[in-house]
Amino acid sequence: MTERELVIVGGGPAGLAAALAAGEAGVKDILLIERDQHLGGILNQCIHTGFGLHRFKAELTGPEYADRFVKTVEKAPEIEVSLRSFAVKLTGDRVITYLKPGAMEEVKARAVILATGCRERTREMIPICGSRPAGVYPAGLAQKMINLEGWIPGKEAVIVGSGDIGLIMARRMTLEGMKVKAVIEIQKTTRGLTRNVVQCLEDYGIPLHLRHKILKITGRDRVEKVEVVRVDDNFAGIPRSGFEIRCDTVLISVGLIPENELLEMAGAQIDPKTNGPLSARVNFTSIPGIFVCGNAFRVYDLADNVSLDSESAGRSAAEYLGKGSADRGNLS
Amino acid sequence: MNRLMICIECPQGCRLSVETGGSRVISVTGQECECGENYARQEIENPVRTLTASVLTGSPALKMLPVRTSAPIPKEKIFPAMEEIKKIKVPFPVETGDAVVKNFMGLGVDLLATRKSGRSFP
Numbered sequence: 001m002t003e004r005e006l007v008i009v010g011g012g013p014a015g016l017a018a019a020l021a022a023g024e025a026g027v028k029d030i031l032l033i034e035r036d037q038h039l040g041g042i043l044n045q046c047i048h049t050g051f052g053l054h055r056f057k058a059e060l061t062g063p064e065y066a067d068r069f070v071k072t073v074e075k076a077p078e079i080e081v082s083l084r085s086f087a088v089k090l091t092g093d094r095v096i097t098y099l100k101p102g103a104m105e106e107v108k109a110r111a112v113i114l115a116t117g118c119r120e121r122t123r124e125m126i127p128i129c130g131s132r133p134a135g136v137y138p139a140g141l142a143q144k145m146i147n148l149e150g151w152i153p154g155k156e157a158v159i160v161g162s163g164d165i166g167l168i169m170a171r172r173m174t175l176e177g178m179k180v181k182a183v184i185e186i187q188k189t190t191r192g193l194t195r196n197v198v199q200c201l202e203d204y205g206i207p208l209h210l211r212h213k214i215l216k217i218t219g220r221d222r223v224e225k226v227e228v229v230r231v232d233d234n235f236a237g238i239p240r241s242g243f244e245i246r247c248d249t250v251l252i253s254v255g256l257i258p259e260n261e262l263l264e265m266a267g268a269q270i271d272p273k274t275n276g277p278l279s280a281r282v283n284f285t286s287i288p289g290i291f292v293c294g295n296a297f298r299v300y301d302l303a304d305n306v307s308l309d310s311e312s313a314g315r316s317a318a319e320y321l322g323k324g325s326a327d328r329g330n331l332s
Numbered sequence: 333m334n335r336l337m338i339c340i341e342c343p344q345g346c347r348l349s350v351e352t353g354g355s356r357v358i359s360v361t362g363q364e365c366e367c368g369e370n371y372a373r374q375e376i377e378n379p380v381r382t383l384t385a386s387v388l389t390g391s392p393a394l395k396m397l398p399v400r401t402s403a404p405i406p407k408e409k410i411f412p413a414m415e416e417i418k419k420i421k422v423p424f425p426v427e428t429g430d431a432v433v434k435n436f437m438g439l440g441v442d443l444l445a446t447r448k449s450g451r452s453f454p
Contacts (some may be wrong), residue, residue, distance in 0.1 A: 037393075047398035047446065063398050063447035067428045077409065118361045147386050150396045162438060179413050194345035198338050203407070209384050302343060311430055 005029035007096050007109035008260065009087045012041020014294020015115035016069040017307040021314030022113075023078045028325035030078055031107065033085040033098055035332045039073065040066030041117060042140070043303065045147045048093050048168055050195075054304040065303060090114075090262040092287055111289045111317045114263055115310065118256040118295040125215075126160070126254055130227075133219030139165040139253035144171070152176055154249030158226050159183045162190040162197070163302070166253025171200035179205050181245050184228055188236055191255075193301065195211055214250075215242065223248050256299045263292060274298065283313035291317050337375060341367040348372050380404035383413055387420045387432070387450050394431055397422050397449045402442040413437060425449055 006027050008015045011034030019032050038044060043051070046062030053059055056068065073079050081118060082100060089097035094109045120138040135154055137145075143165060145151045157178055159166045162185040170180045183201060188211055190197050201208050209228065214226040230241035258276045269278040269286040276298050277285040283293050293313035294306045333353070344364060350372045351358040357376050359370040368380060371403040374380060382404045386396040399420075414435070422432055426449050429453040 044398075044447070047400075049382050049384060049400065059382070061343075061398060061400055061446045064400075064428060067447065078405065147398065148396055150386070150388060175383075175410070177414075193343045194338050195340035195343060198345075199340045203381070230380055 001095070001108055004031045004110070005321060006031070006111045006113065007094075007107055008032045008113045008115055008116035009090075009096070010034065010041065010117060010294075010296070011039040011081065011083075012115060012117055012294065013043055013066065013069070013303045013306045014117065014296070014310040014313075015041070015224070016066070016073055017310035018113045018115055018291075018293050018317070019079050019262060019309035020022070020069065020072055020076065022318050023314075025315045026320030027123050027207040027314075027318050027321055028078045031046070031109075032073070032083060033082045033087060033096075035084065035086040037040055039070045039081065039083070043143045045140075046168075046303075047147050048172070051303050054302070055307060062303070064274050069307075087116075087262055088225065090266045090290075092267045094266075094289055096262075102215075111291070111320050113291045113293060113313055114159050114260070114296055115292075115294050115313075115316055116197060116259045116262065116296045118258045118299055120165075121252070121255045121257060123160075123250075123252050126252070127215055128160070128214050130217035131219060133217070133223045135219065135223035135248050136217065136250045136252065139163070139169045139251045142249075142251050143169055146172060146176060148189055151232040152178065154178065154223075156181055156247040157249040158214070158247045159251045159253055160187060161252065161254035162187075162192050162208060162210075163253040163255060164196055166191045166251060167196040167200040169253070170206050171204060172202045174206065175319045178249070180204070181247055182206070182228070183208045184212050184214055185210050186231055194319050219248075223250055226250060256295065258296045259298065260292065260296055263290065263296075266290060270287040282309060283316055289320055291320075335376075337372055339363060339371045341371050350376065350377060352387045379407045381407055381410060383410055383417075384446070385414065385417045387417060387422055389425045390421060391449065392448050394447075397426065397432070399443050400446050401436065402431075402444050403440075403441075405439050405441055409437070409439060413439075417438045417443070422449065 043062035045292035049059045051060045053063035085098045085100040087098045225246045229237035293310040300306045335350045337348045346363045348362045357373045360372045384400045386398045426445040433443040436443040
């Protein structure tokens with residue numbers, strides 16, 4: 001087993017910013033492990049613009065935003081990056097086990113930062129009845145298919161939930177020649193940013209049905225149609241308000257859940273409602289020396305804010321290791 | 333005439349009240365920065381959008397290369413531009429910011445790679 005000063009799990013916006021800030025604060029021995037073959041995390045599939053407005057005063061795409069951090073990380077002698085490395089175990093005394101091609105590694109860290117991001121809520125987490133045909137995708141998965149793999153998921157789509165990923169995908173699928181027939185949102189207002197409603201839906205004439213829900217998905221092998229109904233203030237369907245939309249694809253964009261299996265394994269306290277760490281201070285956990293930052297701590301709207309708070313995590317880890325001083329950011 | 337608009341320059345999404353005379357903008361209120369006024373003018377007089385998409389590389393290391401227009405293009409050019417983008421293949425290595433197509437469709441903008449692509453496919 002090797003020993004390291006600081007191990008960071010996750011090479012997305014959170015892990016990259018945390019690594020750089022920890023290095024600047026004086027940590028000299030940082031291992032950054034990333035399961036993909038590239039750094040950048042989810043930014044790589046977010047090919048739309050809207051990143052970096054606060055931080056760089058420029059409107060960047062996700063890959064461009066990631067690139068600025070990756071270039072700096074690659075030049076930092078104190079940061080070693082291990083790609084295609086998947087963390088499978090973390091103990092309370094900070095031993096991390098990870099798999100990489102052909103090997104299983106164990107490393108004992110004096111401090112750990114978990115920057116593991118979040119995962120999507122799925123169809124199973126919202127009550128939609130009906131059959132289980134092919135063609136139902138979480139919106140972020142569809143984004144990965146189109147933007148990274150070059151696969152078009154279908155011809156005619158309905159999007160459930162008006163989260164930002166769903167709105168961005170409505171535009172993206174339209175540009176790729178699909179017909180997006182509707183976005184269905186159970187709440188009175190959209191969950192996504194207003195600018196995304198304007199530039200992703202209104203620009204392309206895609207109808208947004210607020211206070212509606214999908215009652216049923218029908219299809220034998222492939223999705224054939226969805227049944228939509230208007231809801232009252234208790235989200236119950238209003239009788240005789242229903243209508244059908246024929247489609248072969250349904251995207252689910254109903255929120256994100258922080259990914260904290262490693263932290264749970266280590267024995268830290270997790271908030272059962274949010275799946276984030278139970279903590280009085282941003283980036284801290286119930287175990288000293290184990291920090292969590294970015295979407296794994298709480299789901300952010302903007303990558304710029306992930307970078308900002310993750311830098312604070314890097315400085316907190318440095319302070320824990322006896323270097324520099326961390327800022328005292330409290331949960332807002 | 334008064335028109336209500338939402339500024340899409342940044343995630344703030346300011347609600348703008350725009351006074352127009354014909355196709356010209358007379359005054360803009362409700363913006364929190366100067367972007368709002370510029371956006372309202374642009375949106376009424378000649379609406380433009382930055383287009384992003386991804387193109388094939390033919391390389392197994394990175395199958396799709398993300399691209400963007402170097403500046404916003406007129407809204408009505410977006411679908412014709414997508415038709416062109418679908419024909420593009422970039423089998424050669426590029427760096428972030430390299431022009432994949434110069435003066436794309438004669439619009440006076442370049443189509444830029446927004447990511448580094450790996451080695452070319454042998």
